[in-house]
Amino acid sequence: MTPWFCTRCNEEQVAFGALPQVLLCHTCREADAARTRFTEAGAGVPARYRNLTREDWCARFRSRWPDELAHWSGDPQWVAIWGPTGTGKTGLATVLLAEHLRTGRRGHWISGPELSRRIQRDFANTEDVIVPLLVTPLLVLDEPLTGAAADWYLERLLLITRTRDEECLPTIVTSQLLPELIATPSALAPPPLLSRWLSGLRIETGGEDIRLQEAL
Numbered sequence: 124m125t126p127w128f129c130t131r132c133n134e135e136q137v138a139f140g141a142l143p144q145v146l147l148c149h150t151c152r153e154a155d156a157a158r159t160r161f162t163e164a165g166a167g168v169p170a171r172y173r174n175l176t177r178e179d180w181c182a183r184f185r186s187r188w189p190d191e192l193a194h195w196s197g198d199p200q201w202v203a204i205w206g207p208t209g210t211g212k213t214g215l216a217t218v219l220l221a222e223h224l225r226t227g228r229r230g231h232w233i234s235g236p237e238l239s240r241r242i243q244r245d246f247a248n249t250e251d252v253i254v255p256l257l258v259t260p261l262l263v264l265d266e267p268l269t270g271a272a273a274d275w276y277l278e279r280l281l282l283i284t285r286t287r288d289e290e291c292l293p294t295i296v297t298s299q300l301l302p303e304l305i306a307t308p309s310a311l312a313p314p315p316l317l318s319r320w321l322s323g324l325r326i327e328t329g330g331e332d333i334r335l336q337e338a339l
């Protein structure tokens with residue numbers, strides 16, 4: 124039996140075999156694990172979008188932070204962000220998620236293509252993929268309509284949407300396509316999805332795009 128001390132909290136420990144490589148006690152290790160669960164990487168935010176702030180966003184897009192989002196923290200529950208590609212939709216959504224995570228709460232980030240990929244990877248066990256998205260306190264659904272154009276995908280998307288709606292869980296949806304889809308609903312975006320996604324705040328990026336303004 125070899126006594127050793129946790130290098131962080133100084134609690135005395137004992138090793139029955141060799142000393143651990145990292146001299147941290149069980150409690151301190153657990154604390155580390157909990158911290159990484161709440162990071163942007165842990166929430167699924169792609170590397171490109173990590174560690175961004177409102178100030179970065181405003182500087183990059185030479186734009187004011189949307190007034191409606193100045194104090195948003197989940198009420199109303201749904202936020203739909205739309206605009207042409209490259210106008211900061213994903214960045215906007217991700218900053219909101221990052222701010223939420225920085226207060227020590229959980230959240231998730233998933234894109235349409237990634238969600239379809241994960242469902243397809245193991246059709247028999249999609250619960251592991253879907254359940255966290257049903258219950259997470261804040262979800263970013265990035266371009267959900269660019270996932271697989273298949274029933275199995277839309278069914279899951281509807282389940283996520285309906286469950287979060289019923290549980291009043293804050294959800295941010297980004298989409299390039301929303302204005303067109305509102306004008307002409309299609310099988311690609313069934314009304315049960317659209318009506319919920321659009322039931323809260325609607326934020327448009329890249330306001331000078333004339334095509335979008337006409338669609339509104």
Ligand SMILES: Nc1ncnc2c1ncn2[C@@H]1O[C@H](COP(=O)(O)OP(=O)(O)O)[C@@H](O)[C@H]1O
Nearest residue numbers: 175176179180183207208209210211212213214
């Ligand atoms: N908050 C931010 N601060 C700085 N740069 C950003 C931020 N958000 C996005 N960007 C950069 O701008 C690019 C386009 O923004 P993005 O949010 O992806 O637009 P969209 O989702 O509308 O296509 C991204 O690839 C990213 O590099």
Ligand SMILES: [Mg+2]
Nearest residue numbers: 212213266297
């Ligand atoms: Mg995007």
Ligand SMILES: [Zn+2]
Nearest residue numbers: 129132148151
């Ligand atoms: Zn310790």
